[in-house]
Structures are given as C-alpha cells and as structure tokens.
Amino acid sequence: MRRKLVVGNWKMHGSRLANAELLAALLAARPFAADVAVCAPAVFLSEVAASLAASDIRWGAQDVSAHEQGAYTGELSAAMLQEVGCRYTLVGHSERRAYHAESDQLVAQKAQAALAKGVTPIVCVGETLAEREAGQTDAVVKRQLSAVIHQLAHCAAEMVVAYEPVWAIGTGRTASPEQAQAVHAVLRAQLQAATGRGDSMKILYGGSVKADNAATLFAQADIDGGLIGGASLKAADFIAICRAAQ
Numbered sequence: 001m002r003r004k005l006v007v008g009n010w011k012m013h014g015s016r017l018a019n020a021e022l023l024a025a026l027l028a029a030r031p032f033a034a035d036v037a038v039c040a041p042a043v044f045l046s047e048v049a050a051s052l053a054a055s056d057i058r059w060g061a062q063d064v065s066a067h068e069q070g071a072y073t074g075e076l077s078a079a080m081l082q083e084v085g086c087r088y089t090l091v092g093h094s095e096r097r098a099y100h101a102e103s104d105q106l107v108a109q110k111a112q113a114a115l116a117k118g119v120t121p122i123v124c125v126g127e128t129l130a131e132r133e134a135g136q137t138d139a140v141v142k143r144q145l146s147a148v149i150h151q152l153a154h155c156a157a158e159m160v161v162a163y164e165p166v167w168a169i170g171t172g173r174t175a176s177p178e179q180a181q182a183v184h185a186v187l188r189a190q191l192q193a194a195t196g197r198g199d200s201m202k203i204l205y206g207g208s209v210k211a212d213n214a215a216t217l218f219a220q221a222d223i224d225g226g227l228i229g230g231a232s233l234k235a236a237d238f239i240a241i242c243r244a245a246q
C-alpha cells in the first residue's frame with residue numbers, strides 16, 4: 001500500500017507573514033494520515049525549514065539547476081537545496097516548460113542533479129488542451145517521462161511523478177477522476193516496465209485540486225496524492241485536502 005503524499009506548490013506567492021500564518025495553521029492541524037510537504041519560493045526556504053524542522057511536514061523547492069555549481073546567475077544548486085533541508089524539488093512544472101522553455105532533456109538533467117544530492121525530484125508531466133484534443137495525451141506524457149527515466153537509469157524509481165494536465169492548472173477545470181486515473185495508469189505501467197518498481201512509486205495528480213474534489217481524486221487506484229497550487233495557499237483548504245488523503 002503506497003502512503004499518500006500531498007504537496008503544496010506556493011508558486012510565486014507568499015510573504016514572511018503569510019507563510020508564518022499558513023505554517024502555524026498547518027502545524028496545528030497535525031497529525032495527517034498522509035505525508036505533507038510545501039514547495040516554497042527559494043528565498044523563504046530557510047525560514048520554512050526553521051518553522052517545520054521539529055515536525056513531520058517536509059519542504060521543498062520549485063526548481064533546481066541542472067548544474068552542480070558555477071557561473072549560472074540566478075540559479076540554485078541541488079547542494080544548496082540539500083543544505084537547507086529540502087526533501088523535494090519540483091522539476092519540469094508546466095509553467096517552467098512554457099515560460100522558461102525547459103526541454104524534456106533539461107528537466108531530466110535537473111531531476112538527476114537533485115537526486116545526486118539526495119533531494120527527491122517531483123517530476124511534472126502533462127499535456128496541453130490542444131494535445132488532449134488531438135488525442136496525444138498518452139504520447140506526450142510518456143515522452144516527457146521517458147526522458148527522465150532514461151537519464152536517471154537505475155535510480156529512476158527514486159523520483160516522484162506528478163501528472164498535471166496544463167488545461168487544469170489554475171483554471172478551476174479539474175480532470176475528472178476517470179480522466180486522471182487513466183493517465184496515471186499509463187504512467188505507472190511505463191514506470192513498472194522501466195524500473196520494475198512502479199508499484200511502489202508515487203504518482204501525484206495536480207490541476208485545480210480543491211477541498212471538495214480531493215477525496216474522489218485520491219480514491220483512484222493509481223493516484224497517490226496531489227500537487228496543489230492555489231488551494232495550498234489557504235490554510236483551511238489545504239488542511240482539508242491533506243485530510244482527504246488517507
């Protein structure tokens with residue numbers, strides 16, 4: 001039985017005050033039956049780490065450099081994330097693929113850089129609306145995942161995968177539990193074929209997960225939790241989603 005994981009992706013939101021209030025509420029709501037983590041803007045990670053250090057709630061970054069160190073202005077290395085205690089980092093979020101032109105190959109290299117420092121990459125995959133309507137959903141997510149599987153080779157089973165259909169992100173238009181489950185099953189089969197450990201790997205769903213739809217999504221056989229954007233910024237909503245993951 002896979003333990004569920006709920007991860008909040010704060011994206012470019014938050015402030016010292018807002019973060020402190022959100023984390024205080026989250027800490028007060030424990031214990032959760034699922035593992036819980038928040039991916040905060042990098043500038044806040046040390047403070048988030050200090051707030052959560054004595055708890056079982058984990059924290060992570062939203063991106064990582066593919067490079068180990070060097071003249072890469074503005075980037076953050078996996079070693080830096082490790083040093084501030086990040087358990088996770090997102091890689092290949094669709095907003096980075098779209099606005100920062102991140103290729104499948106770069107995403108794969110980032111995942112490898114994270115794993116090399118013991119930071120678990122949460123590898124995001126997902127199709128656009130045009131790709132779904134053209135019947136390309138499975139092909140797109142398999143291509144995106146395949147690049148990472150190839151790069152990580154024997155370590156591929158260490159990653160977490162997040163299926164985030166681009167058309168469901170921030171739109172209020174959630175994939176139906178059946179639509180999400182169908183893609184998760186495809187991804188799990190791919191992971192199983194590549195690693196032999198697909199049955200123990202976590203595949204999260206992201207895209208307009210809210211307090212009122214989380215339980216049905218998380219009840220699907222291959223959905224192991226969620227990657228939560230907007231609703232992770234509101235304590236009551238995020239707590240309700242964490243509680244929906246049993």
Ligand code: 13P
Nearest residue numbers: 009169170207208229230
């Ligand atoms: P929303 O939950 O706001 O749709 O965002 C999903 C997401 O992109 C999480 O990474």
